[in-house]
Amino acid sequence: MKKNWIVISLVLVVALGIVLVVTQTKKEPGEIKIGAILILTGPDAKAGQSAKKGVDLALYEINTEATGKNKLKIIFEDDQGEPLKATSALLKLINVDKVSAVIGPMWSTSVLAVAPIAEKNKVVILSPTASAPKITNAGDYIFRNTYSDLFEGRKDAEYAYNELKYKSVGIIYVNIDAGIGIANVFSERFKELGGEIVLKEGYEQSTVDFKSLLAKFRSKQIDLIYLMGYSEMGQIVKQTREMGINLPILSTIMFEISDVIKIAGDAAEGTIYSYPSYDPERGGEIIKKFAEEFKNKYGIWPDPEAAFSYDATKILYSVILQTGSNSENIKDKLYTIKNYIGVTGKTSFDENGDVIKSIGFKIVENGKYVWQTFQY
Numbered sequence: 001m002k003k004n005w006i007v008i009s010l011v012l013v014v015a016l017g018i019v020l021v022v023t024q025t026k027k028e029p030g031e032i033k034i035g036a037i038l039i040l041t042g043p044d045a046k047a048g049q050s051a052k053k054g055v056d057l058a059l060y061e062i063n064t065e066a067t068g069k070n071k072l073k074i075i076f077e078d079d080q081g082e083p084l085k086a087t088s089a090l091l092k093l094i095n096v097d098k099v100s101a102v103i104g105p106m107w108s109t110s111v112l113a114v115a116p117i118a119e120k121n122k123v124v125i126l127s128p129t130a131s132a133p134k135i136t137n138a139g140d141y142i143f144r145n146t147y148s149d150l151f152e153g154r155k156d157a158e159y160a161y162n163e164l165k166y167k168s169v170g171i172i173y174v175n176i177d178a179g180i181g182i183a184n185v186f187s188e189r190f191k192e193l194g195g196e197i198v199l200k201e202g203y204e205q206s207t208v209d210f211k212s213l214l215a216k217f218r219s220k221q222i223d224l225i226y227l228m229g230y231s232e233m234g235q236i237v238k239q240t241r242e243m244g245i246n247l248p249i250l251s252t253i254m255f256e257i258s259d260v261i262k263i264a265g266d267a268a269e270g271t272i273y274s275y276p277s278y279d280p281e282r283g284g285e286i287i288k289k290f291a292e293e294f295k296n297k298y299g300i301w302p303d304p305e306a307a308f309s310y311d312a313t314k315i316l317y318s319v320i321l322q323t324g325s326n327s328e329n330i331k332d333k334l335y336t337i338k339n340y341i342g343v344t345g346k347t348s349f350d351e352n353g354d355v356i357k358s359i360g361f362k363i364v365e366n367g368k369y370v371w372q373t374f375q376y
Helices: 003-029 047-063 085-094 106-121 132-135 148-165 176-191 213-220 234-241 260-268 285-298 306-321 327-334
Strands: 034-038 072-078 101-103 123-127 143-144 168-174 196-203 224-228 249-251 272-277 340-342 344-348 359-365 368-373
Touching: 034 047, 034 085, 034 306, 047 072, 047 285, 047 306, 072 085, 106 123, 106 132, 106 143, 123 306, 123 327, 132 176, 143 285, 148 176, 148 224, 148 249, 148 344, 148 359, 168 176, 168 213, 168 285, 176 196, 176 224, 196 213, 213 234, 224 359, 234 249, 234 260, 234 306, 285 306, 306 327, 306 340
Parallel strands: 034 072, 034 101, 101 123, 123 143, 168 196, 168 224, 224 249, 249 272
Antiparallel strands: 272 359, 340 344, 359 368
């Protein structure tokens, strides 16, 4: 009797093993699996939730058309915009979920934190929003489909010299890596083109009174102020006009993202700044279709975080369809992408995994952000 139970037990174990294998095969018949590290909770969750909406819409569209092994599964992790949590999220995606590619993280500090882990484990990172200059040299497996601060600084210099026809500039920049990096690149490129940098002044981000700094600009003969900072730029612009300094101002994407206009008020009128060539109402049928579908699904128009995350998902998926899920093959294929047409314009990657994209320019008119030049 005991022997019979042993035989029965062995049969059950074998049968159970077969069932598990069959179940696993049915559950994941070679489906494509990637990770996503986004800011889903915490102080910056607004940006992260926008990004997730963009990823989710791309996922929905992909899986509506895909069948069988081409279905996409995305495993979401929340880093709350914190580097330590981003590293924990990546380790989980690598060791537990066995992914070979990840969308995100979103903030530059988190990308820089996870980069060594991604390099060691040969996992592709594609960030839709990280712009810090240091990411350029973060590793072979690190990509971003938003442009570097340095790329923006170079384009700003070219626009100031070639299009606005200014020949002498005074630079004001926040004294952190991003501000220093953009100021230096702008300065170098502007001088290469034949322009003159008359003075270059940095400030601490905690500064509230800029009058002594601005006094230096009042006494110089310059055509333009190039300004790079964050929300404190509102006070700089306001105090500039209060001091009777009526020089034109050129700034960066942060002029709109940081909502400087709320602080500066009427003083912001006429300020020109660079901005990604993304606009839900412009750019042709692709972007209009995306914007309408996004609004129908979520009830709001997609912002840049949503659009760049949407493109990141579509780019990564298209590459994996061609190469399979081997991370080295994914990495190699990403480097070959030239002029991928997405909702944020054309995307190409250079030898450092940095994106090459068109940059447009806006101007503040009657308290609104208006396109001055738009290149899709």
